[in-house]
Amino acid sequence: MADIDEMKSEWLARVDGAGDLAALEQERVAALGKQGAVTGLLKTLGGMSPEQRQAEGPRIHGLREAVTEAIAARKRALEQAELERRLATERLDLSLPTDAGPRGSVHPVSQVMDELAEIFADLGFAVATGPEIEDDWRNFTALNIPETHPARAMHDTFYFAQAETPPPTSGRERATRMLLRTHTSPVQIRTMMDQEPPIRIIAPGRTYRSDSDATHTPMFHQIEGLVIDRGIHLGHLKWTLETFLKAYFERDDIVLRLRPSYFPFTEPSAEVDVGYHMEKGRRVLGGSEKWMELLGSGMVHPKVIANCGLDPDEWQGFAFGCGIDRLAMLKYGMDDLRAFFDGDIRWLRHYGFAALDVPTLSGGVGA
Numbered sequence: 466m467a468d469i470d471e472m473k474s475e476w477l478a479r480v481d482g483a484g485d486l487a488a489l490e491q492e493r494v495a496a497l498g499k500q501g502a503v504t505g506l507l508k509t510l511g512g513m514s515p516e517q518r519q520a521e522g523p524r525i526h527g528l529r530e531a532v533t534e535a536i537a538a539r540k541r542a543l544e545q546a547e548l549e550r551r552l553a554t555e556r557l558d559l560s561l562p563t564d565a566g567p568r569g570s571v572h573p574v575s576q577v578m579d580e581l582a583e584i585f586a587d588l589g590f591a592v593a594t595g596p597e598i599e600d601d602w603r604n605f606t607a608l609n610i611p612e613t614h615p616a617r618a619m620h621d622t623f624y625f626a627q628a629e630t631p632p633p634t635s636g637r638e639r640a641t642r643m644l645l646r647t648h649t650s651p652v653q654i655r656t657m658m659d660q661e662p663p664i665r666i667i668a669p670g671r672t673y674r675s676d677s678d679a680t681h682t683p684m685f686h687q688i689e690g691l692v693i694d695r696g697i698h699l700g701h702l703k704w705t706l707e708t709f710l711k712a713y714f715e716r717d718d719i720v721l722r723l724r725p726s727y728f729p730f731t732e733p734s735a736e737v738d739v740g741y742h743m744e745k746g747r748r749v750l751g752g753s754e755k756w757m758e759l760l761g762s763g764m765v766h767p768k769v770i771a772n773c774g775l776d777p778d779e780w781q782g783f784a785f786g787c788g789i790d791r792l793a794m795l796k797y798g799m800d801d802l803r804a805f806f807d808g809d810i811r812w813l814r815h816y817g818f819a820a821l822d823v824p825t826l827s828g829g830v831g832a
């Protein structure tokens with residue numbers, strides 16, 4: 466017969482030595498499981514004489530209780546240690562300083578669009594939008610750029626493939642052909658067809674042409690302006706552009722030069738140059754020392770007005786179109802257009818605008 470006291474101290478030592486809950490469970494099975502050592506000892510009670518059982522029974526039961534209790538105590542201790550370990554590793558120190566604020570910044574193009582909306586809102590212009598996937602009719606035909614017009618070729622248009630239909634031959638078929646708009650001018654058509662004049666809108670947005678170098682990207686941004694009312698003349702156009710550019714560049718010495726030009730959708734048409742001078746090797750707008758081309762404009766062609774279902778004898782207007790990326794480059798001193806669309810966070814950190822502190826021209830044109 467195994468010495469029970471010896472067994473007891475052996476099992477209590479083994480239980481105490483269990484380093485984790487899994488090891489403890491192994492000891493429990495080895496001692497108290499079906500095939501366990503203590504269970505085996507309990508089974509011997511059945512084969513003993515009554516006297517022997519009276520003497521050994523309490524000792525064997527005492528052993529079982531001692532081992533059971535020791536296992537329970539060890540389990541509590543291990544669980545407590547595990548809890549403390551987790552509390553220590555998963556602790557969240559609420560006294561630490563918070564993150565340094567939002568990481569993103571406002572892209573210069575978005576900033577300029579906001580500035581333009583603000584300036585033109587002051588002048589009573591609403592913001593109009595149109596889809597970037599446009600049809601041939603609104604992008605070209607309605608703007609007095611017929612099928613055979615060379616301007617279509619100049620626009621390097623991205624057309625959508627027309628599945629399962631032969632290449633369009635007649636004008637009517639072509640009218641439904643879809644493309645990525647090559648300019649924001651189709652928003653003129655959409656607005657005139659949707660709204661009763663008088664109309665005063667700007668339409669900023671994305672435009673697309675198959676072109677790429679330091680000053681051209683396949684996707685770029687334009688802003689279109691359109692005014693339709695009675696008795697509108699070139700003087701209104703010039704005043705509006707001057708007021709807009711002075712507010713945008715935040716300079717009173719902005720000088721414009723209107724050069725006769727040609728656009729199919731305006732008659733007469735004018736290209737607008739802005740005066741600049743050089744300061745420490747950099748272009749600075751203002752004055753009339755040198756000229757640079759800035760935007761296209763003109764009086765809306767009577768055919769375009771008629772194409773939208775309005776009577777050109779009653780309604781006249783002016784329109785202009787301008788590259789937003791170029792406006793941003795001139796105001797904020799960037800020199801490569803492609804960087805606008807590289808998504809390089811370092812460039813944005815340098816040129817971007819704080820997300821929560823967006824500077825706008827809220828002083829306004831009239832201020």
Ligand code: DAH
Pocket residue numbers: 647648649650689690728730731760761762763784785786787
């Ligand atoms: N749509 C022209 C372009 O992308 C720009 C333009 C010129 C727009 C004259 C106008 C305008 O509204 O009157 O080149």
